[in-house]
Amino acid sequence: MPPMPKSLRNYAAAKTTSEPGVQDEAQITCPFCWENLTILLDLSLPDQDYIEDCQVCCQPIRIHYTSDAGTLISLDVAQDS
Numbered sequence: 001m002p003p004m005p006k007s008l009r010n011y012a013a014a015k016t017t018s019e020p021g022v023q024d025e026a027q028i029t030c031p032f033c034w035e036n037l038t039i040l041l042d043l044s045l046p047d048q049d050y051i052e053d054c055q056v057c058c059q060p061i062r063i064h065y066t067s068d069a070g071t072l073i074s075l076d077v078a079q080d081s
Contacts, residue, residue: 023041024040024041025041032061033059039063041075043072049062060080
């Protein structure tokens with residue numbers, strides 16, 4: 001198995017139908033087990049950085065995203081070390 005990168009970038013993974021103040025879904029890939037996961041994002045906040053455990057392997061994933069007026073600008077997923 002090839003070595004896993006420390007960070008994965010997932011741009012424009014969220015649905016574009018969200019309105020400001022509404023949670024929206026995004027598809028990410030766990031940087032530990034490579035499973036595809038669905039997470040909820042609160043696009044009413046301009047910047048979020050938090051840890052969420054993978055739903056499959058239970059490893060801690062650092063999730064950081066930015067949004068503007070309810071639109072996802074960037075989404076970064078990395079191993080929390």
